[in-house]
Amino acid sequence: MNRRFCNGMVHVIKEGENLYQLSRAYRVPLALILRANPYVDVYNLQVGQEICIPVARPFGGMMRPPMGRPVRPQEAPPQNGMMQPRESFEDRADRMEDERERLEEERERLEDERQRMEEERERREEAERERAEERRELQERRGVQEILEETEETRDCVECVSDGTKSFGAILRENGITMEEFFRKNDPEQVIIAADVIYELPKKV
DSSP: OOGGGOSEEEEEOOTTOOHHHHHHHHTOOHHHHHHHOTTOOTTSOOTTOEEEEEOOOSBTTBOOOTTSOOOOOOOOOOBTTBOOOOOOHHHHHHHHHHHHHHHHHHHHHHHHHHHHHHHHHHHHHHHHHHHHHHHHHHHHHHHHHHHHHHHHHHOOOOOOOOOSSSOHHHHHHHHTOOHHHHHHHSOGGGOOOOTTOOOOOOOOO
16 A cells, blocks of 8 residues: 555554454544555455555644544534434444344344244144054054954854764754754855765655
């Protein structure tokens, strides 16, 4: 930077400094600093780099001190007996920073609330799935029990297994049934006569 073209003072960049900090330190609007340093990469300031800090001249031949409090412009004439306050650049910057922090806190709060609601929704869905599974299992058990009960009620016969020692007539007598009743419930093809048993058949004319 050519010092001869700096209408103000020269500041040497130190570690960690940026133009916004210089604007607040020297109480000079950031726009004026940017205008006075058109070739400076504001996103890549280097330690030792020289920055021009412009200084306004409110009175002829008189320079405002760089670190002093800025001269407050003449207040507007009072209206209705009340003086209208004027907001300085620094106050406006502080207010905007406070508002940004408030909005960030509100965003985090809303994000936490959204996450809490999402977790609550997942818990409700999981509980509903468990209840649905329990209802399904209960219905299945009831269905099986009803089928068993209906089968037990509708069956009009009992099952018997032959031991190979009883004759066909003995089985009929023990159970008090006739041969016709026996063959209504049993397939004749499943009844086998033991070997060497003599039986008579009527002649077919």
